[in-house]
Amino acid sequence: MKPGYEAVIGLEVHVQLKTRSKMFCACRNQSGAPPNSLTCPVCLGLPGALPTLNAEAVRMALVLGLAVEGTIQPRSAFYRKQYFYPDLPKGYQITQGPVALVEEGHLDVPGDARVRGKEGPVRIRIERAHLEEDAGKSHHDLDAHHSHVDLNRAGVPLLEIVGAPDLRSAQEASDYLKALHRLVVGLGICDGNLEEGSFRCDANVSVRKAGEAAFGTRVEVKNLNSFRFVRQALEHEIERQTALLEAGEAVQMETRGWDASAGETRGQRSKEAAMDYRYFPEPDLPLLTIEPEEITAARAALPELPDQRIRRWQEAYGLGLDEAQTLAQSPAFATYFDELARLSGSGRGAAAWMLGEVSRTLNERGISIEAFPVEPKKLAELVRLVDARTLGFGTAKEQVFPVLLAGEGSAEAIVAQKGLAQIRDRGPIEALVLQVLTAHPGPVAQIKGGKESLKGFLVGQVLKAGNGRLDARLVNEVLAEALAKS
Structure with a gap:
């Protein structure tokens, strides 16, 4: 980070929950199956198919909320988020609405002293964690003329964890992501497989002059699936935005992707205005109600974090x-x-x-x-x-x-x-030390002249002579005594 500027970073992390079945149907939640083999009328979005909420996914979200000391909302609702894409067959995604199951948690991470100006941990706020379903997966590199869609992932339970813009460097962002990864794997709610997309994040980053209260123009970097890529992508994006501001140019609000081979972020689409997803309540799902005894039971079952x-x-x-x-x-x-x-x-x-x-x-x-x-x-x-x-x-x-x-x-x-036990008898060790000192008069003279580093060479020769069976600590002790007397 160039002096005089400050980065502001917030991460949106998508955690694929380790349930047996999908979010709203009984299809298996499993990776690696043949394409489109784990589907049914519900996750295919066929007319008349009705969703049923996965209780285990709710329990897992509840456990995460308690682990980050968040506020568990007793009532929350599911909404339809409308958008069109080939791997979203319903034409909408079911997600939690304005009120999430978990609000206002936090996670402590090591602070980056280079930008904070002091050592010590920092507390990163978690604004919310809400349940939703995943989309399918589009493959654009299997065929030169066509794109392929695999809907096995459609409907897989996701917990989206939205972090506040409290991170101030790429290193802090990487540390936060690692801490969250350890937590969800430790809780047993996610397998944490980054390569398969079980744990992935989008990063929102802006740059402002140090001391300013207002945020700079935010850029979103999508689908980062490794700690190294998060750090590299954010370092590049911070440098890119700082260079624009230094040149008197404006940073454009946009979505960018990370090109690992080129080592740079690349523009994907502009975001001049907020997307209109036309949210409205999901009519086929009732309000999600969490009873106090459910929270008590989940808290009692929490493992050591x-x-x-x-x-x-x-x-x-x-x-x-x-x-x-x-x-x-x-x-x-x-x-x-x-x-x-x-x-x-x-x-x-x-x-x-x-x-x-x-x-x-x-x-x-x-x-x-x-x-x-x-x-x-x-x-x-x-x-x-x-x-x-x-x-x-x-x-x-x-x-x-x-x-x-x-x-x-x-x-x-x-x-x-x-017969591998160490020799700890001083007699044989003293004899070998004397033998080595006699065989290497040059190093002995140099050590006496002040070149202490050569002691390691002599120790090595003694240990070698003892076929690796000598107590190294005792060898050092006997050698020091012998050198002092010589």
Whole structure:
């Protein structure tokens, strides 16, 4: 952001709810099925077909509202939002009207100190979260002469979460989106699959001179489906608008799309006036009424929220924010870490394995933590051995962990069978240190001359001579003593 200017950003996030069936019919809510195979008269918009509200979608919206400490409206209505597009067969979308099920919530995110001028979290208001149905999907790249429409997605339950224009940088927008993603996945209401469009957003961004109260001209960037694209698109759009203002030109109100290959936003259509969607109440659906006991039951069923888990891990184990956020990437991953930390008695050790070898294995095999072949109890034994310095981390990673992955015995048995336990007897270590110092008089002389960095080279030579079985901490200690005496 150029000095003297300020960005104003608000995100509208579309969360595809993880229900078994669609919003207003019994068709399966499932991705990957053959085109147009999950449809019925209701989601095809055939005359006379009547919608029936999905109670589970309402429950999920209610849970989200409580998690963001929003106001749950006891009564809300559904409206018809009229517009024509090939993937909207009814010619209108059913969405909640002026009053949403959830109003006035908030989400706390790390503030961008570069634009805020101070460190610390900032509170981003959530104006509303309302239920609606998704449209189908148009494919324009399958045929050189025709567009294709797949209506499997038509009628899938969506929760649109409208954030207030409280974000002040592309980084804050990305952080807000990540926090919201962790929340909806942690609550179990969305699978969070960005590539399949289960979690996507539109960004509203304007630029104004620093200190001005009035907003600049707003531009909407549509259908951003990755944290990286959100950040890149907003950074580009902020620079583009700032350059226009610097040149004395006006920013046009319009909708733009993000071209990732070109690294720029591109105009799609102008928005000189608000669209007239001709909203009117949906005549086939009654008012949505939420009873107090429903709110009480939903509140009692709330799990530990991702941000609560993150703070607990930071306080209990001294983890950094980035580490804790990565561990909270999914409920199953977080649960595995919690169990591993409990069984091993080492939160930091458990985190190191989860963020290192466990994550690497999941990525290499293309699996989730649910399919990870080593149960927490077995991995905890390995964490304990390393933490107690019975086993070196390198040896554990290279010679024990692969055997555990193959399902061949326990960590303690593998260490015993292969004779991998660390040598912690000072006698053999002192002998190897003396041997290395004698073999490398040059580095020893340079260290005495003040080149302390060469100590690492000598430590490495000692560890190599000990075939990776020496206690590295004790090697450092003995080496320091030997150098001081020489």
